[in-house]
Amino acid sequence: MGRLDGKVAIISGGARGQGAAEARLFAKEGARVVFGDIRDDEGRQVEAEIQELGGDAVYVHLDVTSEADWQRVVRDTIDRYGRLDILVNNAAIIIPRVGIEDRSGDDWDRVFEVNAKGVFLGTKHSIPAMRDSGGGSIVNISSVAGIGQAYHQEPAYAASKGAVRIFSKVTAAQHAKDGIRCNSVHPGPIDTEMLATAFADEEAKAERLKRVPMQRMGSADEIAKGVLYLASDDSSYVTGSELVIDGGAISM
Numbered sequence: 001m002g003r004l005d006g007k008v009a010i011i012s013g014g015a016r017g018q019g020a021a022e023a024r025l026f027a028k029e030g031a032r033v034v035f036g037d038i039r040d041d042e043g044r045q046v047e048a049e050i051q052e053l054g055g056d057a058v059y060v061h062l063d064v065t066s067e068a069d070w071q072r073v074v075r076d077t078i079d080r081y082g083r084l085d086i087l088v089n090n091a092a093i094i095i096p097r098v099g100i101e102d103r104s105g106d107d108w109d110r111v112f113e114v115n116a117k118g119v120f121l122g123t124k125h126s127i128p129a130m131r132d133s134g135g136g137s138i139v140n141i142s143s144v145a146g147i148g149q150a151y152h153q154e155p156a157y158a159a160s161k162g163a164v165r166i167f168s169k170v171t172a173a174q175h176a177k178d179g180i181r182c183n184s185v186h187p188g189p190i191d192t193e194m195l196a197t198a199f200a201d202e203e204a205k206a207e208r209l210k211r212v213p214m215q216r217m218g219s220a221d222e223i224a225k226g227v228l229y230l231a232s233d234d235s236s237y238v239t240g241s242e243l244v245i246d247g248g249a250i251s252m
């Protein structure tokens, strides 16, 4: 028996990295998974891999900044599977770090458009479908950057992840009445393509690891296991909370 048997999940940013790991794990645990991204070729490859293993997963084009895309994806999910139980707002971007004085307003807006507005739009359009399904679980991927370790963070990225953190609590507080839970996950440095963008060279990466007590990066699978807990009924009394998965980074 899978931990997500009978459940239907939407995952954003699922073509690679943590989102792909979550799509694989959710399908393995019995969920029917709709996962979206703007990287269509990579997304279809992940879809084929999951289906080959017998999982029920479908890749869709989803730009999280597009309200029309979210409306289409939620509608198609309901048409296909008849319900929506889980939303993982995972898609995000990072940009190379510069100081506040050197960051352009356009860059700031671009980061917020994807990382913060994308989470809002996904939540907005999933709530009615979840309510109609009798409730659900929303898991928003923030970061340790949304809590602290501020000295090392890219300013716009960190602020957008702080927005995700508090937006999760607002969602939890205002939609408990609908049977909808909402929690945030706060990964430390995780070995994905995103980290390669954030830390251009080995020296920068080594510097970052000095602030991780476990002295290593985490894997996408280690995050997916935490997301699975929050998505599943194992966390039935957990809402508005923060799950930090970071090798101890936030404690430094």
Ligand SMILES: NC(=O)c1ccc[n+]([C@@H]2O[C@H](COP(=O)([O-])OP(=O)(O)OC[C@H]3O[C@@H](n4cnc5c(N)ncnc54)[C@H](O)[C@@H]3O)[C@@H](O)[C@H]2O)c1
Binding pocket: 012, 013, 014, 015, 016, 017, 018, 019, 036, 037, 038, 039, 062, 063, 064, 065, 089, 090, 091, 092, 093, 114, 141, 142, 143, 144, 186, 187, 188, 189, 190, 191, 192, 193, 194, 195
């Ligand atoms: N890697 C880390 O060190 C780290 C640390 C803390 C938090 N996070 C967070 O974890 C989540 C997953 O990141 P990852 O590490 O897997 O990075 P990643 O770059 O491998 O994956 C992010 C995915 O989001 C997709 N995406 C970007 N813009 C999109 C858009 N407009 N619409 C739809 N999809 C879009 C990308 O195409 C990509 O597939 C993100 O929210 C990220 O901020 C990552």
